[in-house]
Amino acid sequence: MTLPNQRIQPLDVFAVNHCDQLRGQFTVPGDKSISHRSIIFGALAQGQTRVSGFLRSADCLATLRILQAMGVSITDAGDELMIDGVGLDGLQKPKQDLDCGNAGTAMRLLAGLLSAQTFDSTLVGDESLSNRPMNRVIKPLTAMGANIDADAGTAPLRFRPPTAGIQAIDYTSPVASAQVKSAVLIAGLYADGKTTVTEPQKSRDHTETMLRGMGCEVQVDGLTVGVTGRPILLAQNIQVPADISSAAFLMVLGLCHPDADFTIQNVSINPTRDGVIKILQAMGGNLELHDVREQAGEPVADIQVRSSQLRGIDIPHAWIPSAIDEFPIVFIAAAMASGQTTLTGAEELRHKESDRIQVMLDGLKLLGIDCQELPDGAVIHGGQLSSGLVDGHGDHRCAMSFLLAGALHPGLEIAVKGCHNIGTSFPEFFGLLESMGMVVEQPVPVITVDGPSGVGKGTISALLAEELGWHLLDSGAIYRSLALAAMQQAIAATDEAALVQLAESLELTFEVSDEMGTQACLNGVVVNDQLRSEACGLMASKVAPIAAVRAALLRRQKAFRRAPGLVADGRDMGTVVFKSAPVKLFLTADAAERAKRRHKQLQEQGVDVKIRDLLVDIEARDHRDSTRKVAPLVPAEDAWVIDTSDLSIDEVLAQVMQHLTPHLERWQANPSGLDC
Numbered sequence: 070m071t072l073p074n075q076r077i078q079p080l081d082v083f084a085v086n087h088c089d090q091l092r093g094q095f096t097v098p099g100d101k102s103i104s105h106r107s108i109i110f111g112a113l114a115q116g117q118t119r120v121s122g123f124l125r126s127a128d129c130l131a132t133l134r135i136l137q138a139m140g141v142s143i144t145d146a147g148d149e150l151m152i153d154g155v156g157l158d159g160l161q162k163p164k165q166d167l168d169c170g171n172a173g174t175a176m177r178l179l180a181g182l183l184s185a186q187t188f189d190s191t192l193v194g195d196e197s198l199s200n201r202p203m204n205r206v207i208k209p210l211t212a213m214g215a216n217i218d219a220d221a222g223t224a225p226l227r228f229r230p231p232t233a234g235i236q237a238i239d240y241t242s243p244v245a246s247a248q249v250k251s252a253v254l255i256a257g258l259y260a261d262g263k264t265t266v267t268e269p270q271k272s273r274d275h276t277e278t279m280l281r282g283m284g285c286e287v288q289v290d291g292l293t294v295g296v297t298g299r300p301i302l303l304a305q306n307i308q309v310p311a312d313i314s315s316a317a318f319l320m321v322l323g324l325c326h327p328d329a330d331f332t333i334q335n336v337s338i339n340p341t342r343d344g345v346i347k348i349l350q351a352m353g354g355n356l357e358l359h360d361v362r363e364q365a366g367e368p369v370a371d372i373q374v375r376s377s378q379l380r381g382i383d384i385p386h387a388w389i390p391s392a393i394d395e396f397p398i399v400f401i402a403a404a405m406a407s408g409q410t411t412l413t414g415a416e417e418l419r420h421k422e423s424d425r426i427q428v429m430l431d432g433l434k435l436l437g438i439d440c441q442e443l444p445d446g447a448v449i450h451g452g453q454l455s456s457g458l459v460d461g462h463g464d465h466r467c468a469m470s471f472l473l474a475g476a477l478h479p480g481l482e483i484a485v486k487g488c489h490n491i492g493t494s495f496p497e498f499f500g501l502l503e504s505m506g507m508v509v510e511q512p513v514p515v516i517t518v519d520g521p522s523g524v525g526k527g528t529i530s531a532l533l534a535e536e537l538g539w540h541l542l543d544s545g546a547i548y549r550s551l552a553l554a555a556m557q558q559a560i561a562a563t564d565e566a567a568l569v570q571l572a573e574s575l576e577l578t579f580e581v582s583d584e585m586g587t588q589a590c591l592n593g594v595v596v597n598d599q600l601r602s603e604a605c606g607l608m609a610s611k612v613a614p615i616a617a618v619r620a621a622l623l624r625r626q627k628a629f630r631r632a633p634g635l636v637a638d639g640r641d642m643g644t645v646v647f648k649s650a651p652v653k654l655f656l657t658a659d660a661a662e663r664a665k666r667r668h669k670q671l672q673e674q675g676v677d678v679k680i681r682d683l684l685v686d687i688e689a690r691d692h693r694d695s696t697r698k699v700a701p702l703v704p705a706e707d708a709w710v711i712d713t714s715d716l717s718i719d720e721v722l723a724q725v726m727q728h729l730t731p732h733l734e735r736w737q738a739n740p741s742g743l744d745c
């Protein structure tokens with residue numbers, strides 16, 4: 070499966086299924102940071118720079134298109150890019166705004182470049198990028214003489230030529246950021262004399278390595294890096310190694326998978342980027358580096374990954390800058406580890422493509438992991454991941470992390486929305502997972518309708534299914550059918566083993582026809598009326614609390630999830646059976662009102678009972694249902710609760726349809742019905 074281009078309205082919800090074994094040799098795409106720089110410095114060099122292994126991701130292609138828009142000829146020969154350098158002063162005024170899309174690296178590095186040009190230009194970005202802090206580059210660049218306009222320190226960034234040219238400075242950055250460092254150094258290429266940047270901790274050094282490789286004088290003294298301005302950059306052949314940030318996803322997948330032993334080939338292990346290896350090894354991860362070698366000035370290795378028992382650690386501050394992009398997947402490793410993992414000193418994570426501390430912790434909590442958010446990090450207690458629908462908030466690394474969490478165990482179902490930016494850094498992500506044996510799914514949408522009896526959920530579910538043209542699961546009918554079959558075969562409600570066997574072999578179908586509605590057929594016989602009998606209901610209430618019976622009926626219920634969609638009516642649809650459903654409803658009503666409704670129903674059937682007796686019955690049953698150990702009747706955390714006490718069926722349906730409208734618009738925009 071290939072990812073849709075991020076500019077096309079994406080199919081946005083995905084899930085990845087577990088596969089039993091992970092073996093083989095795999096390759097992840099080229100390094101994003103090096104790819105961006107290969108275009109920028111290739112453009113500024115004299116002669117033709119050839120780049121192999123370039124990451125053809127949305128982010129890097131944004132940089133490529135921006136340099137093309139400024140007159141640089143870039144030819145794509147398939148396995149290589151050829152960049153015809155124009156020299157430091159050869160860029161031309163672009164005709165339009167320059168669109169960085171989701172790419173922070175493009176915007177901040179190009180800010181350094183555009184600050185020094187003799188023409189006006191504007192950098193724009195997508196919604197996420199337009200909210201990321203740009204003052205961190207605007208401030209030092211302005212001190213160098215740049216003319217930059219930006220409202221509230223965010224994109225769009227408008228550049229006018231520097232009035233008195235760009236001046237060299239010695240800048241002390243408050244953050245360890247390669248983007249800030251690079252922006253200042255790139256502007257410094259246009260200044261006379263030496264520009265230096267001093268950081269609180271060392272950030273990735275690809276700018277320094279590439280500039281030096283092209284003949285620029287670069288001095289490194291501890292945490293200070295300097296370039297001498299007005300160099301002549303000479304074209305180079307650049308081989309981009311595989312991106313350790315993408316490899317990190319496979320590392321955690323393999324370490325946390327029960328049966329993995331595979332190798333990721335040719336990965337950059339630059340010491341300013343290898344924090345994730347250090348962290349995972351300190352957690353007990355079995356990662357081995359083979360054939361460590363050098364490629365175009367960058368150290369690379371093949372990394373062997375084997376299943377491991379991870380344990381929580383306190384992540385040392387010194388490792389944070391060299392693992393800054395890998396924390397989303399490290400958080401998944403922490404959730405799978407025994408004990409507690411603590412991260413502090415990483416406030417930077419709040420300024421990435423999303424607030425990664427918040428997005429990851431919200432998702433982990435939803436998946437049942439005990440964790441606490443800190444202003445500058447998190448405390449994560451390893452535990453058991455459970456199924457659910459989480460939101461990656463359009464952050465490629467958060468989305469990929471949650472998707473892989475869903476592949477760690479059989480039976481886990483983690484649906485992830487907000488996946489549309491995965492192609493910004495890892496366009497081959499899904500294809501690679503499929504080549505490793507995993508199945509990538511776009512889950513069929515499910516609306517769950519839970520609640521006690523007498524709230525109208527059966528009627529609402531049937532009307533909804535009809536309205537939408539979706540399948541309907543009446544899970545109560547499944548329990549009642551089991552009860553009926555048990556009564557027919559004289560199996561006692563206490564005979565757990567026989568009930569489980571019966572549940573597994575039950576010959577049950579639901580046939581839907583326009584004239585007859587839904588017909589439940591047990592062993593080929595229509596049993597609608599028997600299912601509604603009091604005796605059957607009583608037996609169902611005895612067999613339903615048995616955990617083994619519920620487990621035996623689980624697969625049967627899940628099989629109802631078929632395109633174009635499913636409305637699932639029951640008591641644990643949103644909390645157990647379809648935990649990853651994108652829309653969950655929970656209907657409630659006063660016990661007294663429900664007793665009244667039931668009384669009316671029974672009277673219509675000629676059954677004479679007192680409302681007071683029905684009420685006592687209902688209250689007792691509510692208590693039993695909501696306090697039972699297995700699948701208690703409670704609203705899912707993400708359910709929308711509707712009190713139907715004072716509402717007619719039509720009014721409830723109208724409210725539900727209104728709630729569904731935004732979802733329906735998206736489902737309809739995608740006729741396959743798969744976009745949740």
Ligand code: S3P
Nearest residue numbers: 102174245246247248249393394
């Ligand atoms: C990058 C630097 C890092 C990193 C980003 C790529 C680069 O950002 O998060 O993905 O290529 O220079 P900061 O410089 O903001 O830490």
